Amino acid sequence: MKVVLIGVGQAGGKLTQRLVEFDANMDFNAVQGALAINSAKTDLQSLDLDTVLVGQDRVKGHGVGGDNELGAEVMQDDAGEVMNALDGRITARADALFVVAGLGGGTGSGGAPVLIHELQRIYEIPVYALGVLPGQGEGAMYQANAGRSLKTVIREADATLLIDNDAWHETGQSVGEAFENINQQIAQRVGLLLASGEAVEGVGESVVDSSEVINTLRSGGVAALGYASAGASEDSGENINTVTSNTRQAVLSNLSMPKATDADSALLVVAGDADRIPRKGVEKARRWLEGETGSLQVRGGDFPLDSERLASLVLLGGVERSPRMQEFMERAKEANKQETREEDPAEMFHNDEIDDLF
Secondary structure (H helix, E strand, O other), X not given: OOEEEEEEHHXXXXXXXXXXXXXXXXXXXXXXXXXXXXXXXXXXXOOOOOEEEXXXXXXXXXXXXXXXXXXXXXXXXXXXXXXXXXXXXXXXXXXEEEEEEEOOOOHHHHHHHHHHHHHHHHOOOOEEEEEEEOOHHHOHHHHHHHHHHHHHHHHHOOEEEEEEHXXXXXXXXXXXXXXXXHHHHHHHHHHHHHXXXXXXXXXXXXXXXXXXXXXXXXXXXXXXEEEEEEEOOOOHHHHHHHHHHXXXXXXXXXXXXXXXXXXXXXXXXXXXXXXXXXXXXXXXXXXHHXXXXXXXXXXXXXXXXXXXXXXXXXXXXXXXXOHHHHHHXXXXXXXXXXXXXXXXXXXXXXXXXXXXXX
């Protein structure tokens, strides 16, 4: 699946760079172009990407200070400049666009929905969001920002692939270590998904291509991604349990949105040496996935790679009804009340819903 990546905000820019680096290191050639956008000049200077600084007239390169309404405004004001920077990067080779952002800050959470809206007006290929939700300990402002941003992003994007920071935050890690670990895991998982069918070592029986990913995301709403891998025998017949165990672990333990298993559609990608991938194991894992998700739209296929391990990559589409999503939106709603209460103690009694950004 050939894509153009557009990172918005500090977290979006860093994650975009990691995705570009992973794609280059693996020689997948799935990423056709990349651009980072921010209102903070220092954040852009640390990136090895082409960049656009927005909001210079309003914030003078110092960022929006976590104000995602201001983030939305500066993106809207400078939308023409951003579109000019993208001109020529988005070619007929691109299957989709991904807008990458952390949804808890200011520029990313405010600017990403505006940018997605603008891209939808101009381009006919799918425009997806890759959004990172703040962890529970990141403060009320970040929760409220993410709730408002997510509500708007889901409306504007063709689908939103969500990453919950708490899902891959290991105990004892510092904040910096946690973010670095999360970015590494996202780059590996999303990078493999984008590369499916683009860089094939050997010939699989049923190779996944970009249309499988697009069809899985077609239901819209929220998507989640799971991954697990294990060592594999040279005899494919001995790897049936490896594939089924990997698939169960990917869904039940390693989803980017934990417990988000009630899905409208799903895609199982089994990656590894083509001679080690057991057809019976792939079919068995796919049937299990149908029962676990309750979906009849479960696709499956191979991603042949030169590796002694086998991996299961599971993309779930339409998981917005999951308990984890409901928990987060309730948390965001409560955080929004706290933010409102500080401004006007009476206002919370009149509106306990999360507002759109625009």
